[in-house]
Amino acid sequence: MKKNKDSVIDYLCSVKLAIFLLIVLSVTSVFGTLIPQGEPLNFYQERFNPTFFNLIKLFRLYDAYNSWWFLTILNLFSVNLICCTLKRLPLTIKLLKKNILDTDAEKISRISMKKTIDITNNNDYSSKIKGILGNTKSKKLDDGSEIITSERGKINYLGVYILHSSILIIFLGGILGAILGFKGNLMLLEGEKSSRIINPRTSEEIPLGFEVRCDKFAVEFYDDGRMPKEFRSDLAIIDNNLEVLKTQIIVNKPLTYKGITFYQASYQSVPEISIEIEKKNNKKETLKLSAFDTINIPETSLSLGILQFLPDVHGVPAARIWISDGKNFTDAQWVIKGKSKVFGIGTEQEFKIYLSEVTEKFMTGLQVKKDPGVWIVWLGCAGLIFGFIVVFWIPHRRLWVLIKDNKILIAGQTNKNQFQFERDFDMICKKIEETAKV
């Protein structure tokens, strides 16, 4: 039984499991790229046959990357990584502590990459070799011989740890962001402000803790007049009734306030309709409102609303308008720009209504996000790259030089990029050989 348990733990620590999990992740990540993600269930029901639809439902393939099985694989992957790291750490510490001068002639001669040079004169080889190698340590042996060592890149052993823990740090950042952060949309008309946003998934409102106002929105087009060149919103932040910040955002240049970031995401143009009302006493009144809006008619208890709006009916705009006294509604009538219609409710109140002007008003579409984990993710990314460079481009290289009798024995070892090291080793041997000839 004990043995069984050990072998499970061994497997959890193994690179074999890591390879298996990496392959499993490669394969399972494909599903979500083939099946559209995040659509309502009936979308899949219409498109796929019933068996396949049931599979999609069972394995949550409509939200594959948040499904229980995918998260299980990721968890197993993390556990594997942690176990493997913990298991190897003591070994690495031992390697780091190792002093390469703790050796003898016998051990040096057993290293496979080595070269022997005959000495013919009585030069002070020791100091010359130290000069060539740099960063050396040495010791004299009882028999009069000397061992000189040179070592570089011990940090290499830590590289893999930096790299692997960075992967876990990225996961951590992602999890923190998911727990402590939020994301939502906000549509603001020019001049409008809001202190809450809508979560698009749940339609819940999320309070911001301050207000944001859109003062102006502008969209600029390329010369072809169709493709947008830039979207700009002038935003103001109002905190505790104080206007604390005014700035312009464009796509790729968001605004961050108190950890909450506002991105320029989209826009909508909303027609603003000017309506002229002529009362019985010839008194004229102009009202401005947007489509689908309702407004009170001044000096009356009536309200007026626009049910429908068409920007172009034979070249002119038209709106379908109704009037209500709170209980009764008039029929909604189409009013075309330039012509009037008479609306009546009861007998006393009759109005002539004109549609005098239609202007365009913009509504800026903001993506709003709070993600306190993002810096942890970037830290992990930096660590990943740094660790990777350490692992592969700062190899641990060791050289031993044994000066004994009338021979110099040079031996070298590296843990990475043997090929390059062999070349460098030859270079060093040549240099030492030259000093021997002088």
Place this chain on the structure above:
Amino acid sequence: MDINSSLLLSLTTFVYLGAAFFYLLVWVFRLEKLGIAATLTATLGLFLQTTGIILRWIESYKIGIGHAPLSNLYESLVFFSWITILVYLFIEYRLKNRVIGAFSTPFASLAMAYASFSPNVEDTIKPLIPALKSNWLIAHVVTCFIGYASFAVACGVGIMYLLKKNESFKSSYLINSFPEIKALEDLNYQTIIFGFLWLSIGIITGAIWANEAWGTYWSWDPKETWSLITWFIYATALHVRFAKGWGGSKIAYFSIIGFFSVLFTYFGVNFLLSGLHSYGAK
């Protein structure tokens, strides 16, 4: 005739095809003397192409929609072939062996030929939608493509390794001129490592860009996911050495599978999975 970028880049296609042809001749017929011609042709192509890319950049500013020439499929193919030739010429210089050229310059010339002649690839200079206007995007494309080009070379070298390793080709005249099996294994591994580093940086810069543009560093978009799948495949290759008895052949297979994944990330996602989800503001 006016010299413009399209002319230079079309010319590059033919020069690269010529270089690939020379490299193949050098390999197949052992025409060592042609080796210099092959290298010179490839270098000439690189020079023409570099000029072409710079000119295209300048031209985009002249028509008032200035941006780095890295914004669409055509431009990325041109950049891919440019960087592949650059990586290859560097390896030729280091290893002093031209046989690898027969396995990597064809990738570059095919990419150029596809960019220049396929009706699927639009080669006019187009303005950028606001979401694509970001320096992070340039960093993203450049780093990804350095990775892709290294993987292309790794794939070529992997194929060479497997051919050289195969017993039945032991005495083959064509395979004999390959570099030593050890050197191929090492080069295969080194190019994977190099590519992996750049792909990692590419994925990260892409995430930074996405975070800047719409506040999500990772959204499991098909293109993103496929680049991650590619990353997983090469990560597997890096670990394969530590599992017992899995030597150079396994890594060579991974470099070939990995490159298919690169190709799918690059083309497949655009042509086969398009319409599911695409970047850019509405």
